[in-house]
Amino acid sequence: MNSVVVLPVVLPLAGAAVSLLAWRSVRLQQVIAVVLVAVSLALTVLLLLEAWRDGPVAVTLGGWPGSFGITLVADTLAALLLAISLLTILAVLVFAIGQPRADKGAFYFHPLYLVLTGGVSAVFLTSDLFNLFVAIEIMLSASYVLITIGGGKAQVRSGMTYVVINLLASTLLVTAVALIYAATGSLNMADVAERLTVLDPTLVSALGALLLVALGIKAAIFPLFFWLPDAYPTAPVAVTAVFAGLLTKVGVYAIIRTQTLMFPSDGVSTLLMWFAGLTMVVGVLGAIAQDDMKRILSFHIVSQIGYMLFGLSLFSVAGISAAVLFVTHQIPVKAALFLVNGLVEERRGTAALHRLGGLLRRAPLTAGLFGLAALSLAGIPPTSGFVGKLALVQAGLSAEAWTITGISLGVSVLTLLSMTKIWAGAFWGKEPEDDEVTDRRPPRTMTLAAGGLVAVTVAIAIGAQPLWELSVHAAEGLLDPAAYRAVMGR
Amino acid sequence: MNLVLLIGVGVLFGTGTYLLLQRTLTRIVLGLALLGHGVNVLLLLAGGPAGSPPLIGETAATVPYADPLPQAMALTAIVITFGIMAFLLALAYRSWTLTHDDEVEDDVEDRRIARTRARDEDHIEPDALEADPEDHP
Numbered sequence: 001m002n003s004v005v006v007l008p009v010v011l012p013l014a015g016a017a018v019s020l021l022a023w024r025s026v027r028l029q030q031v032i033a034v035v036l037v038a039v040s041l042a043l044t045v046l047l048l049l050e051a052w053r054d055g056p057v058a059v060t061l062g063g064w065p066g067s068f069g070i071t072l073v074a075d076t077l078a079a080l081l082l083a084i085s086l087l088t089i090l091a092v093l094v095f096a097i098g099q100p101r102a103d104k105g106a107f108y109f110h111p112l113y114l115v116l117t118g119g120v121s122a123v124f125l126t127s128d129l130f131n132l133f134v135a136i137e138i139m140l141s142a143s144y145v146l147i148t149i150g151g152g153k154a155q156v157r158s159g160m161t162y163v164v165i166n167l168l169a170s171t172l173l174v175t176a177v178a179l180i181y182a183a184t185g186s187l188n189m190a191d192v193a194e195r196l197t198v199l200d201p202t203l204v205s206a207l208g209a210l211l212l213v214a215l216g217i218k219a220a221i222f223p224l225f226f227w228l229p230d231a232y233p234t235a236p237v238a239v240t241a242v243f244a245g246l247l248t249k250v251g252v253y254a255i256i257r258t259q260t261l262m263f264p265s266d267g268v269s270t271l272l273m274w275f276a277g278l279t280m281v282v283g284v285l286g287a288i289a290q291d292d293m294k295r296i297l298s299f300h301i302v303s304q305i306g307y308m309l310f311g312l313s314l315f316s317v318a319g320i321s322a323a324v325l326f327v328t329h330q331i332p333v334k335a336a337l338f339l340v341n342g343l344v345e346e347r348r349g350t351a352a353l354h355r356l357g358g359l360l361r362r363a364p365l366t367a368g369l370f371g372l373a374a375l376s377l378a379g380i381p382p383t384s385g386f387v388g389k390l391a392l393v394q395a396g397l398s399a400e401a402w403t404i405t406g407i408s409l410g411v412s413v414l415t416l417l418s419m420t421k422i423w424a425g426a427f428w429g430k431e432p433e434d435d436e437v438t439d440r441r442p443p444r445t446m447t448l449a450a451g452g453l454v455a456v457t458v459a460i461a462i463g464a465q466p467l468w469e470l471s472v473h474a475a476e477g478l479l480d481p482a483a484y485r486a487v488m489g490r
Numbered sequence: 491m492n493l494v495l496l497i498g499v500g501v502l503f504g505t506g507t508y509l510l511l512q513r514t515l516t517r518i519v520l521g522l523a524l525l526g527h528g529v530n531v532l533l534l535l536a537g538g539p540a541g542s543p544p545l546i547g548e549t550a551a552t553v554p555y556a557d558p559l560p561q562a563m564a565l566t567a568i569v570i571t572f573g574i575m576a577f578l579l580a581l582a583y584r585s586w587t588l589t590h591d592d593e594v595e596d597d598v599e600d601r602r603i604a605r606t607r608a609r610d611e612d613h614i615e616p617d618a619l620e621a622d623p624e625d626h627p
Binding site: 187 | 518535536560566574595
């Protein structure tokens, strides 16, 4: 059973190689990609059940003892987030297959997509600091090519910013890893955590802060988020959807993992809380100013990252469980919103609000899907966003963090406001009289994929109770990592 | 010995950061390359002093073994930086063929929105804004 842990990483990467060999047949590549992502998803669900019943599942690569070799660990947190990520990856893949555009059918799209999947799996499962860096790089190097697919002028411009910023963040990450290795002589996260306890607290805080900055750029927290709303909107829709759903959340996961395991705070972390509040407010204000659907949604990615950070900053079981539940709901919701945006773009050929309008009558299904996902993003009951935000607010109130809880509620209202702006601009009102605006019916596969992902968010709202129990289990495992350490041979 | 290397790391980081803050793409790429080299030297330093080769079966050593792990890490980091740097150069070349300019442009849409705001609030003549000096340095 233990060796299953490597498969969600190895299967997509091996699939990418096979897929490259099959470059003559895009159809074959599509089959390979779908099958491998689906199998990885099934295996991850098995791992999640195993971790939930019997504690973390670990495998040490190459048979080296824990503190020397690289260990892959699937605990409840990693398996839960990986499962929901793979589900989202699968839905976006189906969407991309349905999209009738030449550049998505290019022979390099599917191999890159599989490399990205393998990288995401590796980030979630690794328990080694340097391996975390390598996993993030695997994921990012695929994303660099995906974001500039097509090589248009706007894409090259924003792709440049994206690559430079991420390369800088990676450099900072390796610097942090090197300094941590110099201070502790280990890279195994559980091992490092143990050795950091005997070091000078000032040194430990400095290391923790450097790591937080490096991962904070990748997670797009305030004030390190500026690259995201510039870079994401220019990429092809399917690529933006998978990035929006996953990449920043992978950064958040890495922050949660490293900050709880290696740099735990005794009580509420005021610094993180301020960053969380500012991330929420600045993100949502940025969104309100925009006029393009993709750009509005991109700013909301930033805003929602603040909520996750808010949960983490409480450093209590309630706070971290709420953050985990919130991440679980955000991954599919964010991707679903971008997929719906893709449906609108496919139909009209644009996502600029002043050139849209009257879609409610033309495409009631698209409108309904957008409505559900948008309400979920704003956190209106009975959607999945409500469950996540309720848990966060309750955790905030019980920790007596009044200000940040108030801010989070205010930001929800502003989120609803900007969702209303999209609704009023794109779905209500008159049809534009512009001759350039088209009315193409998107293929059924695309609608099906977007609908499936919205259905997942509804399922999260319905299955909130078991998911909440899983999140609490994950949070308890983070705050008391005895079991996590035990499987790593410590 | 270590101090010299440490100062070297500092110089690499400093010059790298300076170049990274420029607006020309080639300088940014060079800056990132220097930063990458700085980190690699830092990784090597993280392993402590030099020693005998860390080979299994090498028993005649009088000095302690050198730590092999940082070397492995530095190699991995070099390979990754090398690959991404190549991609970045290709991207810079593509950017040059498209725009015939080596400068990093602003976020176009953001500029447009900021301009609309300014027009709404200050009633500045649109013509005056077209000649925004920052757009055409």
